[in-house]
Amino acid sequence: MRIEQLLQTTRGLHGPETEELLKGIERVKWFLWHGNVRRADETLPELLEEIDGLREQDRQAGRPPSVVLRKLDRALDEFATYVVNNAGAIVNYGERYRCGERISTGFVESAVNQVIAKRFVKKQQMRWTPRGAHLLLQVRTQGAE
Template sequence: MADICPDRATLELLELSAKMGARFSYREASEVLATFLPGQKASRFTTLRHRTLAVGKRIETTERHQHWHETLDYQNRKQLELDMSDDPASEFVFNVDTAHIPLVRHEFGPTFEAVVGHCGSGARSSSPGPVFAFEGTRPKELKAVATPALKRQGYADRGTITVISDGEECLKRLSGMLPQPVMHILDWFYIAMKIQPLAQLAATAPEALASLGESIERIKWRLWNGQAGRALSLMKELRRDLREQEMVSIWERRTDKSLETLQTYIRRNTGSVVNYGTRYRSGARIATSPAEATVNRLVAKRFIKKQQMR
């Protein structure tokens, strides 16, 4: 035991404590090290913290270097594809999301952007796969992490590859970095979240626009069935009807603003709107809920908070 590197042993002890559900502080870890490694206790627990972070940084750099040198066959796979259109288990799905994580524990302090995701089977009933996360949205980093994750899931030039995200440009680039063909899907949860304010406004619509609620339901139905073009046409008609009103009220301005937000979002991601109803009935994934849950856990760990939102 005397030959074990103290900072490496600390890292392993902290990892073990996390798996067991315990929560070690650096001061407690220092005392545990003094028990197992007599005479090698750090004079201050801050020294132990710096050593632990330095070891973690070296391990992270080594793993990143290995990922950058792992290769995956990027040849066109159309001639290798099998007919498995109705089998969600044959689909490899990337659930990816971004998070702005505070550098320090202050509500309005500086933050850094991180990409969090899962790579696993396309079936909703199956495991979303192991999590991967890294700082920043650099394309080289995204490719270096995503391709080995796909390989570890058993990808061998066969099967469908799908990327599900909230439509951010940095995440949509992932589709072009993976073996082709790849399909990008806009997360249905984000579409529904932009429709919800319109449904609430429709409940208080004036008599002249009493049919707004039915129109919002028609927009939702068209998007659910992959008819992005028809949904955009209906949104355009609704916005025109709002502008033709003689008296423009605050309610009409809010409704027009919400319609504009949804219209812009769908227009920018028209090619990523699919038939969600068909995918849902077949048991396939339509949202990035696994990645969202992981992001919530990461932010909760950072804030050491119990509630979901802050």
């Protein structure tokens, strides 16, 4: 989801550099989809350097600073930090897809939300037993694997 936001922000830029930035972000998306965190981590600083170069060109040309470039720079920097901090938890969706495994947990999240919503309706308010709560969490985590 974060990558889609980065792509949308980049599309807000005008000029020839937009295409190169879009290709770079798509490359990062591909690396992460295939579980290649190291390559994504190498590519993100390159994109940040490219944005810094564009911002410097604007300064040298006497143009006002681009709000979109500043926003993209900040968002990419935060995303790079996110990737580094969560490298161990990033799933190789490409491998899962090729093995025929599920790559989405939406169906599990939906089921859990339905059970919780039903239990918290005023007419059916009940207490969670430790065992019941544990079993619900097991369903949630089993579906996420």
